[in-house]
Amino acid sequence: MNADPPPPADQLDQALASILAARKYRAVHPGLVRDIAAAELAKGRSIKEAVKAAKNQLHQSAAAYIRRNLDYDDALRQLQTTVTAAKRRPGSDPSSDPAVRTLLRRLMT
Structure with a gap:
């Protein structure tokens, strides 16, 4: 082809x-x-x-x-901070961490 x-x-x-x-x-x-x-x-x-x-x-x-009113730089900082905190918790997987999921849901709505 x-x-x-x-x-x-x-x-x-x-x-x-x-x-x-x-x-x-x-x-x-x-x-x-x-x-x-x-x-x-x-x-x-x-x-x-x-x-x-x-x-x-x-x-x-x-x-x-795409949300035009979202401050993408601020959202990225929030996500990085939340994921870093999740990684510090013993046995935590950031992809299933409730705080990470809550933040992602909030950012996507």
Whole structure:
């Protein structure tokens, strides 16, 4: 099975810049955006069509679930602190620690 050739770098860079310029997609990892945009461009779509299709996929898979009002740096600090405390407890597994789970639930709602 032959894979589609990769799109020209300048087209991919234009599509990536266009998508990441949208406020809605700024919190999405650029690597994910790049992969989706590259796949759409490889289908032979114009930059405009590829951007539209990529934004649609990103909305369905990621952006609809991102909390824009969450301070991600603060959330990361809280998670690191909570996991570190969980690791200090004898026999504790941070992945099943009640404090870690409670924090994660709160951050995701």
